[in-house]
Amino acid sequence: MTYGQDGFSRRERGERAARTHAAEDPWLGPSRRQRRQDASGGLSTPGLIGLALAAAAGVAAIGVLGAQRSASGGRTGGDPNRGSAAWRKPEIERSITIEDVPADELYRRLREPETLQRIMAPFATVETTGDGQTRWSVGHDLGSWDMRLTDDRPGEALRWEAQGDDALIRDVSVRFRAAGNRGTVVALHVSLDPPGGMLGRIATQMLGDTLPASLASKSLHYFKALVQTGEIPTTERQPAARPDPR
């Protein structure tokens, strides 16, 4: 274990992770103080991502164990890309069933810039820059990048792919399929390129893709709520005897 694919030395990575630890944005999570509040106030996904990065920065030794476990574990199977799971880029897929809304309508809603922006909020801030181009940002430290709509089939599928190398999310695709007479199944597939080079990847592996998967579930839940009720449920504005009522 020497250098990560991103070319950072171990020390540099440590510094980078230490910097990110204190920052506050959707990817890095709030400060330590705020995280503690989240623990009592509900599940804050950015907070979880922050924890993942803290794990990446702080526990390289456990990372080694994690890598060994992945290499010897039965789940890696015969796929050469999965043989050493530490190097596999996290790919996650989650589905949700949306009752009584046909695929065409779901497609149309997802093509609206405002909808995309709101449901992708757990992952990144999305701005439309015109002509199928969107700019995704995850905070000043980890930057922003462009994603282009590369697949656009009404009622069937949508896919955005990152342009350039600095993207934390390589691609996002959404597929729609009818679920009998029970509505439409929406499958969200996300390929990530986590920060922190190899350590980040190991951390993501150790946690079994749990964190990005919970983000994906959250996005889908937002989408379902938005198309069915016109709003995304939140506890943000409710009174509570905490500085941050979430």
Place this chain on the structure above:
Amino acid sequence: MRALVWHGKEDIRCDSVTDPEIEADRDLIVKVTSCAICGSDLHLFHNFIPAMLPGDVMGHETMGEVVETGRGLNGKLKKGDRVVVPFTIVCGECDQCKRGYFSVCQKSNRKKHLADKVFGHTTAGLFGYSHLTGGYPGGQAEYLRVPFADTTVQKVPHGIPDEKLLFLSDIFPTGWQAAVQADIQPTDTVAIWGCGPVGQMTIRSAILLGAEQVVAIDRLPERLEMAEAGGAITINFEEEDVVERLNALTGGEGPEKCIDCIGMESHLSPSMPDTVYDRAKQVFMAESDRPHVLREMIYVCRPGGLISIPGVYGGLSDKIPMGAAMNKGLTFRMGQTHVQRWTADLLRRIEEEQIDPSFVITHEVSLDKGPEMYRTFRDKQDSCIKVVLKP
């Protein structure tokens, strides 16, 4: 006569034992023509079921020909009749039998006091399944005494080969009950853990009962192939994440019906750390069962769904996520099979060729090869799925 005899942990031998005799009026003696090794025999083989005594005769999947009858059968059964012997011995008269709860018959367990102590109340007597269930000699033998014969056995016609009928004794009704008690609806996804013989019967039963999709989980290619041939979608748990795949197959909702055809001895693997924890506790006698499947089912089952457990559990299980089970509003149905509820109907389905249960047989050998077949079956060598023994 020759019989397969339990001598201790992983020690089963083909010995000579005395021939059985008629002991009571409703007894009969069956000359065994075919018998089988059941997955639940492996729990005895591994000494996970308490109250086995060295010298006990094994076996509870048996069929044959009536050669001797007691005086109290009132002509219902006579010499030369062909019968399948279900593994549950039922009196047909007690309150539980009258309600159709045959596997908890109140009369047939001769060692009721043991079962009372361990389970709180007695369960039915079973063939060849420890002194907890009556200490009856089993049917992996040349001859078998059947008590309460008129209410216990299923008479079958001549002209259909043993291989099609033998599994009426256990695995076919067991898989069938597992599916029936899951109350399968046409819109249901039914997920089945374990593609051993009971799993295979459950898969086919769930399809016969009209499930929208049936998903089968195992790790052995030959078993997954057999499941696929039966109409199931398969998941190899060594290659794929079971929870993730089941959610993907159900649009994120989870399967409505989950069936555990594994029971107390989940596959041990470091990739499923809870199985290692359970094994460690088993070694120190702090837990008797390894309930990995049960935990996974509770986690993935759709809220409001149902969990059906034909797999055998023997004692105590730890770390069952009752919080998830309760809050998701799951229904649990389980139990040893009330075989006699189903045999007549299933015999009809075999005669009508809706199903031929012999598809599951991979090995057919003579009784004296039994001891080595226990190992072959346990170790899944030679693609072994189901062993039939011929005395």
